[in-house]
Amino acid sequence: MLPRKNRVPKGSFKNISRESKNFSTPIFTLRITNNSLQEEGRVAIIVSKKVARTAVSRNKIRRKIYSQINPTWLKGSGFGFLFFIYPKKEILESKPKEIQEALQVVFGAIKTK
Numbered sequence: 683m684l685p686r687k688n689r690v691p692k693g694s695f696k697n698i699s700r701e702s703k704n705f706s707t708p709i710f711t712l713r714i715t716n717n718s719l720q721e722e723g724r725v726a727i728i729v730s731k732k733v734a735r736t737a738v739s740r741n742k743i744r745r746k747i748y749s750q751i752n753p754t755w756l757k758g759s760g761f762g763f764l765f766f767i768y769p770k771k772e773i774l775e776s777k778p779k780e781i782q783e784a785l786q787v788v789f790g791a792i793k794t795k
Contacts, residue, residue, distance in 0.1 A: 684748045688756050690726035690764055702766075705791065707784045709773045710747075713766040714792065723756035723763040733771050743769055750782040755789040 702715040717724070727747050729740040747767060756765075773781070 683745070684725060684751050685753060688722065688724055688751075688753055690724045690766070695726070705788045707788060709770055709776050709781065709784055711768045711770070712788050713768070715764045715766070717762040717764045723765060725751055725756065725765045725767065727767045727769065729769055733769055733773070743773055746773075746778065747781060747785075750778055750785055755785075 702713045705712040705714070725748075727744045729743050731740075734740045734743055747769065
């Protein structure tokens, strides 16, 4: 599980702006927003009711993704980035290894930019 210091607090959700950059994979979409208040990157996972109907299944998806995020990716991401992950329905059939590989690809692309 990702430490609480690396998760986006509820008050920061209003910082999702039109100026955010989007990265898309077959199993999730990632939005990146700059936040100058924090020194490390922070992550939030937003699961829609269209993806999973019950709160239990949405929380399972959230925990599944949080467990695959490596905190060292956030330290090397730069200063003050907020990462918002929006899973797609395909995440229900994906294995943890597939999720981790997709996250590595996206965070690797961010570091190179």
